[in-house]
Amino acid sequence: MIVHEWSAEAGEPQEEGRRFGARWSPQLAAARDSYLRLFAQSGVPAERARAVADECRAMTETHAAEIADEFVGIAEGSGLSLTDVHLLTARTEILARMTPSMECSTVVYVPDDASAPRTLQTWDWHETLSNETVVRRLRSASGAGVVTFCEFGQPAKIGVNDRGLGLHFNILHHRSDGSQAGVPVHVLARMILDRASTVADAVEIARSVPLAASSVLTIAAFDGQAAEAAAVEVSPAGVAVLPVPRGRTLAHTNHFLDETLAAGEYSPYETTSVPRYRCLTDAADLARIVDDRERALAFGAIPDAPISVRARPDQPEHLRWETKLTVALDVATGALSFAAAAPADVVEAEWRRVGILSDVRPASIR
Template identity: 40%
Template sequence: MKLLTATSTTQDPDERGGELGLKFGDRFDRAAELYLQHFDDLQIPADTVRCIAETSHAALGVWAPGLAAETEAIAAAAHVELWKLAAVGARTEVLAAAPPRSEGECSTAVFTGVGRAPETMQTWDWHAFLVPDGLLVSLVSEEGRRVKMFTEFGTAAKIGVNDAGLGLHFNILAHTGDSDHGGVSVHAIARRILNEATSLEEAEKIAASAAVSASTCLTVFELHEGSSRAASLELSPSGMGIVRPGEDGWLFHTNHFLDPELCRGDTMPADSTTAERYQHLDAIRGSLAGLGPLDRARAACGGEGAKAAICMTPDTGKPLIDQWCTLLTVCVDVENFALVYYPGRPDEAAAHGLTRF
């Protein structure tokens, strides 16, 4: 995955969308083309994809008009049909119309406590063929918050930080309540939290206000007066669960529900590695704290290097749609308002170094 960067200083969503669409029109168009083909490969009917995309965008227009306007401006400037770009923005909602695959996405670790800034790391696992390019954006929200985020071309946000000392990681989930009803995009919820929230309580309130049709976990963390807090917000059409760190300050999340009520409806396939990855993080907690981002990436492998459970390498013996890859290793530095990343696995990050954005 090649990472491209953009900076926008306007607080006007139409202007921002126009800037992004003009600068990266070919990337937005390519992302829409790749995702529509992927949905077809998953045997999701084309009319279902369009219906979910349009319904989800309409829901976004009510819940977050500025984000809807930004999407519309990107589509216009990039000369991409709005519903096609909206299908990328609602890619999790479209995927909810098909049974979950045997794998999930992403492993997250956050360490918080009194007298310390959050120490975080996430692997972002997805299909390399779907994301030849990723996007790092620095922007100013309508509310005046400075935001830095990583996302795909066409999705509102994924992983990020704002200048209020609040950051966010992102993990997909699957639940019996998921449907093709086309609710507010979970990626838009992540973006609105980054745009507006200055505390965990505000982030929880924003997330709880959205009617969703697909499940996802947003792990939110903050630094306030020298101490840090975190919570995993497990979003589902059946409700929102909130998971707090353990007594030792650690909070881990992969791709299964941890909330005791919501986990009863978990539909992540039994052959997913989500439990294995969670157990790996839990097992190395004693050696992961108190490290800088580079050493944290190295320690996260637990001495196993590329063979660590959280490091995904595509199995070329499987169909393309079942080939998973760790496309990004990222630490969120809320204290210094930065994303520290490497476009690959944690063992590769440890070997080649991290970049600060």
């Protein structure tokens, strides 16, 4: 997988979107075509996918107008229709109505001293999809500096801001998914990175918007003196918060840990979520390792660890998943570090670090 980098300039959201769309128009068009093929393989015709995208567009315009403006600019710059830009952002909401997907293992340790949380996540996705991705550095409408890894067409996924907050992202599946129109979970992730500085801020934002699909946003924060973290499980049925006590480690994969939401779990096929979760909890002490690459190497050295997902050639194309990225967040300095590899392969991969942009003015919010 190729991970590109992109830095914003001092423009308004629509202007910055136009600049991004013009630069990355081939990647955006390729992502659109790949997702339309995946949707069709999953039983979602293109017209239905675009109808869901338009529902999500309306919700984004209502609850995150500055992000909606950015999407308008991306459409103008790339030549894609505005609906297709929202289709890329709403891929979780579109897939939630048909074929669930496996994605990601996350672990976070909260020190009991005056040091920042230590985190690690794998990003698992379809073998044939998103083989070009991007780390975006930007200044949000609220003035926050943000750096986020995401697929082309998404406003955010995994990232940190310069207010001491970071966010990991895992997909979940609930029987309420698709029961209503909602803000896309990737838009919610960007809203939190743009606006929040504490776990409480992130929870308030998550509870303030309607959702059409489920995910868990693992929030880590540091105010320079004390660390905090929580897994915020979100779904159309509600929001649950699982705080991490100081001195403890929390892991999350792709099943609900909150008992109430877990009662509505939806998983119609074999999943590796539980084995991956047990792998992380059994090796919880490794999350305490201070150096982020050494932390990744330690988890990668676990023999036959299921957190390094390998594509299964016996499965059809739309059901073949693999680990594409291993990433850690530094919320103290505002940076993410990563390798485009599974944990087991980090030893041979380039380990990159991208910090937050500091030299652009905030865009205005309307």
